[in-house]
Ligand code: SF4
């Protein structure tokens with residue numbers, strides 16, 4: 225019940241913050257990674273264990289491994305050393321984390337989360353820490369510290385909201401990434417991160433869907449798009465010589481409401497006659513390596529450029545996803561590039577040169593579609609979305625890691641007549657995370673997800689009460705998978721959809737039959753419905 229989780233204790237806890245003892249409870253932790261997944265990925269210390277066990281079966285020299293790993297990374301990543309050194313503990317970030325707001329656990333304040341690592345850094349890598357110990361904020365590295373790291377570094381969605389408010393630009397998400405990377409070295413990882421990573425490594429996508437399953441899913445979607453529009457659809461798979469390689473998160477072809485977004489893409493590509501292909505090898509844009517380590521991120525990302533090279537395409541287009549875009553936008557070019565064999569992307573319809581993708585050679589579907597709309601290349605009937613009163617959730621990575629703020633909104637305004645923004649301090653760069661990113665979107669962790677998602681849900685509730693909002697749109701596969709549960713708990717009556725689902729509804733395709741229902745099979749609204757929506761009425 226929502227009444228239960230909203231009761232949070234705001235009194236400061238007793239005891240010293242340096243005490244690493246953590247109470248592991250079901251509902252607030254993710255299960256450990258299955259040994260088979262560690263083995264598949266070549267990671268150390270595969271064994272059966274769970275966070276609730278007292279003995280975590282760490283390797284005998286675990287302490288040396290962690291300290292050596294930390295030393296190596298302090299040398300390799302200048303940002304890591306900088307973030308260890310420059311925090312002045314001003315507290316500007318303290319109340320900016322959704323996990324702190326939803327749980328009131330002080331160690332979920334970003335500054336305190338980072339301090340769990342800094343205290344070890346001080347003890348083993350600074351002179352003052354070595355000499356003055358606790359007086360200099362240093363702590364001994366013990367097994368309890370490892371357990372505390374595991375608890376709190378898997379209670380951070382690496383969303384980077386805190387970094388927006390830090391006067392020094394400290395990115396606590398990067399500290400969390402380092403924490404997880406170090407934990408990996410001694411075999412402390414979660415299954416919800418490593419199983420998708422292992423599947424991706426073996427087969428190319430998170431669920432381990434084989435190429436024939438991939439083809440079946442896309443054929444099914446093509447048939448459904450044909451049924452809706454009366455037109456013939458084909459989805460080209462691994463076609464050599466296409467102009468564009470389209471890469472999407474695998475959730476788009478196996479989950480709902482993602483699947484409706486896929487229908488929207490297919491309809492758009494057919495309508496504009498895009499010369500494209502998808503790939504059964506690069507069948508996943510998402511990259512759970514990002515939630516594990518830099519090496520894993522690189523390994524899982526490599527297939528995209530490799531497949532672009534093999535197929536001989538000119539450039540790459542990417543679908544609606546969150547963390548996929550952090551990897552593509554910030555890391556891909558340096559990790560697996562330069563992609564000199566590709567062209568700077570140019571829209572074949574409008575001639576727009578996507579100069580922002582000059583180095584990655586990869587364009588976001590929202591940039592591409594917004595450009596088409598801007599140039600008047602699509603016939604749209606937004607009345608077909610009159611049954612929705614929409615708001616927009618800026619998914620963390622496209623918003624903060626890419627600055628993709630206006631394009632989704634410009635599409636939304638063109639395809640939907642009822643759109644209301646959530647409060648200013650909860651959108652755009654300041655957007656609140658869904659609470660389930662970075663590999664936390666699993667049911668065993670549900671209580672913490674609902675707590676972490678509370679600030680986002682609260683903002684949705686505000687626009688629901690004020691404007692009758694009944695649809696939360698977003699452009700992230702994890703959001704689409706986890707927000708429905710969050711909203712069902714905190715704001716029942718609000719559904720979740722991708723931007724390209726609404727585009728597919730509104731798109732008037734050349735030669736289409738008279739369409740009577742939206743992509744979910746719901747009848748299009750009548751004039752009477754439209755009048756109620758226009759007046760801000762609630763259709764939920
Ligand atoms: S806002 Fe930045 S400097 Fe201030 S406490 Fe947080 S991380 Fe440290």
Ligand code: SF4
Nearest residue numbers: 321380381383384386
């Ligand atoms: S990155 Fe996000 S989840 Fe992690 S500490 Fe900062 S605000 Fe919290």
